[in-house]
Amino acid sequence: MTVTFLGVRHHSPACARLVADTIRSVRPAYVLVEGPADMNPRMDELLLGHELPIAVHTSYRDPERRHGSWTPLCDYSPEWTALTAGRDVGAELRFIDLPAWHPALAELRNRYADAEARYGEVTGRLCRAFAVDNVDALWDHLFEIEPADGLAERLATYFDLLRGDTEAGPDDTAREAYMARWIRAAAADAGDRPVVVVTGGFHRPALIRLAERGDRNWPEVPRPPADAVVGSYLVPYSFRRLDAFDGYQSGMPSPGYYQDLWESGPAGAARRLTEAVTARLRARRQQVSTADLIAARATADGIALMRGHPHPARVDVLDGLASALVSEAIEVPLPWASRGPLGAGTHPVIVEMIAALSGDRVGRLHPSTPLPPLVHAVLAVLGGPGEERLDLGGEAGRERSRLLHRLRVLGIPGVVRTSGPSPAGGAELVERWTLTDSDDRLPALIEAGGYGVDPQEAAAAVLAERIRGADLDRLADVLFDAALCGIGELTGKALDDLARAVGAAADLGSLGRTLTVALSMWRHDDLFRTGGSATLGMVVQAATRRALWLAEGVRGGPVPADLRRIDAMSAVRDALRHAGSSLGLDTDAALGVADRLAARQEAPPDLRGAALGLGWSLRGTAAADPARAVRGAFVPASAGDWLAGLFALAREEVLHAAGMLELLDELVGGMTDHDFLVALPALRQAFGFFPPRERHLIATRLIERRSGGASGWDLMRLEAAPELVAAGMALDGRVEAALRREGLITS
Template sequence: MAVTFIGVRHHSPACARLVADTITSLRPAYVLVEGPADMNARMDELLLGHDLPIAVYTGYRDPERRHGSWTPLCDYSPEWTALTAGRAAGAELRFIDLPAWHPALAGVRNRYADAEARYDEVTRRLCHAFSVDNVDALWDHLFEIEPADGLAERLATYFDLVRGDTEPGADDAAREAYMARWIRAAAADAGERPVVVVTGGFHRPALIRLAGQGAASRSGSAGEGDASRPEPPWHGDAGWPEVPRPPEDAVVGSYLVPYSFRRLDAFDGYQSGMPSPGYYQRLWESGPDEAARGLTEAVTARLRARRQPVSTADLIAARATADGIALMRGHPHPARVDVLDGLAAALVSEALETPLPWAARGPLPEGSHPVIVEMIAALSGDRTGRLHPATPLPPLVHAVLAVLGGPGEERLDLGEDAGRERSRLLHRLRVLGIPGVERLSGPRPAGDAELTERWVLTESEDRLPALIEAGGYGVDPQEAAAAALAERIAGADLDQLADVLFDAALCGIGELAGRVLDDVARAVGAAADLGALGRTLIVALAMWRHDDLFRTSGSTTLGTVVEAATRRALWVAEGVRGGPAPADLPRIHAMAAVRDAVRHAGPALGLDPQLAVGVADRLATCPEAPPDLRGASLGLSWSLRGTTAADPAKAAHGTGAGDAAKAVRGAFVPATAGDWLAGLFALAREEVLHADGMLELLDELVGGMSDDDFLVALPALRQAFGFFPPRERHLIATRLVARRAGGASAWELMRLEAAPELVAAGMALDERVETALRREGLITS
């Protein structure tokens, strides 16, 4: 008895044909395939009669990690032809690789990621030797368009070169040791009957060694092997290997999902796989000549459908050029890159700003020529798989489809229980990334309260796959959305945290616990950006204080965020240093959020006002702190000390002594006055407005500026006084008019016909003209 090892490249028509022919010829007792062993009990489900492409999606979640991965299959996947040909030949079918959730595959998003990409030094040398651009072109050159004669030997030589003497990593070693146990067990059970093993070519050399210790093996198609070599008996393990079980605290689910050529395509960002699945489907079905012809026709039809001029002469030129390129490259038939190069030569007349995308691997580069983009899309194809109606689906799919409803626009009243519940369902689907669920308007973080939402639901062929994959998060929309949000929090930076918390409220998931709450505290505790801390604090505090709409008022989760963000913001603020610069509004808003948190949540959350006042006092008089932060710190200290009649000097010095005029005069430097006032007004607007003599003092300081200084300071001064609402600006104008112009109207002062900057520039110009006239003795009075 012998075991036939077939090393393949995943999603290769040439390998798929070799696998099918070998199994049909040998009619083995067992067909062993690289794939998740925990799916063996569900082999009948996999072979129900689906329209390919499909994939096995596995979702894994435990308190430490979450992982999702795919095992994709299409018509020309060697693994698929192994299963279908094996079933037709009456063989027992087994997947022999570790389950997708296993730690050895923790970094693998796609099980069928071709391993030669990991050993690019060898493939780079091969590409250079054969004068091709990349491994995809190399593969076509060596295997896809060459005759099938000798394919097994060429594959074995290629993968032996790729693997070489390199020791695998720990994860590959664990997978190979496990697969070898399955091979030994199958060989022992098969007796004299053949066994066929189909795995990625990278694993083949190691599996021959591991599984064939003391045993004979074949490495190609039926009938091969060294007949002169004795065949020692196989000594398989006692029984079949056990399928690893996930940890008890883990949630694991594996389901079949419809897949698409778009997701298979390397140009669309697929982790590996071959590019242009639409082309390789044609190659599988019709051979290289028809695939080349069909590719040219598909590109032409797509361009014409988008009103791109493609003439018959262009088409003839593209075919002739592709044939000539193929002949020059020694190809018996035009390969994929030959056809693409021919099309590009015939259809693109101007110089290209980016390299042709098939010269490298990976997603289509930005700035690609529109014709090139359409060519790549035509090669990709638009096929989408469909599951057999009897395919089991996760509970989440049934739970959603039962209540989602048909396409159309919905307007929800969030003041009513029914509207709020419907909103929560739709937000849960939005958070899970379900296609065809889009919100047009509604409440926003730290925005005005809105009691209505508008949604639009549309049909999407990607909805079922997305729902199946989301089923790994939970059995119903609420549980799944909570798990998805927990995952986002674990990887969120502070700029994202406020949005995640707001999404939790919109989903009706107001309380988070355990590790998730620890992740929130970690994100806040590691923050170094005062502005980002402020944004998070503003949203969390608003929801904690008075968000009765989403029932988050008094939330323990949000209270934890408010408390942690307040303390962290004070700590970060005390370390901010910098010279004169435009006022940093996010920084000012952060200090205002600290003030509000201490005022409104301090007693409930244990925030110490004296701690905040102490930090503010030090910052207000720190010469290295930026002007806006010094002004904001003065305002924070002043506002937290309690009364509108409080002495600003006391706020500035923390001693209760000193002169208010002295405190303000010391901070008022014309070049930075507007920035300093912006911070002060943002945090102590009412205190400034109602403190005796404060407006008069500010008027005196501003009025004492030279025209040039005033012109420099004017933009920042306008920004600072913008913190006063219109009613208060009118009050300021009234007092200034009374102080300077007697019975004039404050409305006239506020309704200047010219822009203030223009008026100030005119005043400065007048001053310079007068100075020049005096210098020349033209005026003396």
């Protein structure tokens, strides 16, 4: 048998040319390509005549795992040229890798993520040997800029050195064993006719070895588990999504530049890169003179000559442009000296240069390309761009709102809500949306199709996934999004995950927000039909019990009042008061926690005050001698924080209990000047829990108690800022202390 193994770097113009030339030269019976074997029956769909870049998007979900991955292809992808050149010479085309949903690829969101990144020691030594910054510059230096003569041998040497004697991990081992079965079967079927194998160069040494022995039967394509939902569809892709500077791990940054390299060669790509950067900067009103361009080209040519390049490489052109166009000091390393997204502080001109290299090409699918049901379901009802005002008081407005919220939850571009109800807001009955066209909408819809066949099913799956991974601060937002989407009731694993998240909560403040939102929606939400929801009822039950358990475990000395913690205790009070009997909450147990917490000196003052307020507000007139409890718990050093907790939970009880305001006046009035000034900010915060009408009532009663002639409103209105009054009091105190120290006053 004659098998030609071509190890390539994904998205490399040099490798793409080598592949196409080799196939046209040897005219093989089979062209075998690293790619998802389950796409083999759909090869005609892949080759319909799309405008590249495109990708095969595969979605997988079962009760335990969800996975989405892409197999991207552009004009200069060696895999693409293998398919097109193979079709031209009449070869049988086969993808030979495991399907993208397979556990061996579970860690890969992109099938064509180059393995060489995993072997940094070897590439690091090569970079040092050739005096280049990183593997991208190394690749250009060795392969893209150099003449094509001897390219296959140089590639084989490079990848043999990269792989060496290293044992691949279990995932790569499984993939290579599977690909080798395809190679052996194709070679056996081809007889004396040649076979060409195109895979990532990392796999080439292992495949050569594995292809020598073993069975020669065609392998079966693995089937997903019976309870899994799997779908693979072609999606339009874009150079922006391909770019390593945007976070894509293909190993090839600047796809626009490499497209030019593919079409025009190194000299043409260097010229077009300079033109693209110039046009982009001038479009943004950045001054780029002819002298600047001459300097940039001359510098790039000089750098290329110094580095031994027959033509300026990508980094040569970029270094020349940076030298000519950036006059001030550059505070961060140039982005092409490393890999990955642009760092903070990158110079604006450099940012525009990188954007010019990326290119703005967007792929287009052939009109006959099959699309998932979700795409048809959405496009049939979404409508065109424009502003929409929805009346949520009518069923038509609510139904349209639910559709748009489902698309928002799915992350579909061009669907933006500008106003409407929020978890912390009132019952707003109007929503406003802005719909705009976007090149990314169709890819996003196709990818979202992996969640379900219609917007409701897909949004429910996304929300279930968000619940599984949400921290507690975001859980309330997820519940509210579920209501907005018309998915008020969760079932099965999503409900279990929700209960688990609430039951494992460790932060009382975050749990309180979730409880507040869930209780409000359970009690009142007729607008989104969540009133009395079983799901929300479960959240209220679990959050109330967990909050009481967390509160009893809090320790800490006098610190500023934690308003989130106080709000959590208020939410517990409201849940017990308004849902206790309906949801079977144990009010007696909650009162026991409140009494123990109120008496525990190790607990923070605000929490002790809130616990006292919780017990008082739930018992009402049955509370035993609250005045005695207040007098026993009042500590001047932490009075403001303690009162904040008390007032937040038992404001009305304090206001209307006989003699309570007078007692508080006595306690505050008995504080020393020093203690009062220290406590003043916290005291102001505490009394802020009373609304203006009630503060006026307090002021009136204090004036009556002190027999003053002013009105309550006069007492509430200071001519000076409270901070200035406090500073004046502190100054008076220091003066009086100095006078006493000097014996000038004795009384």
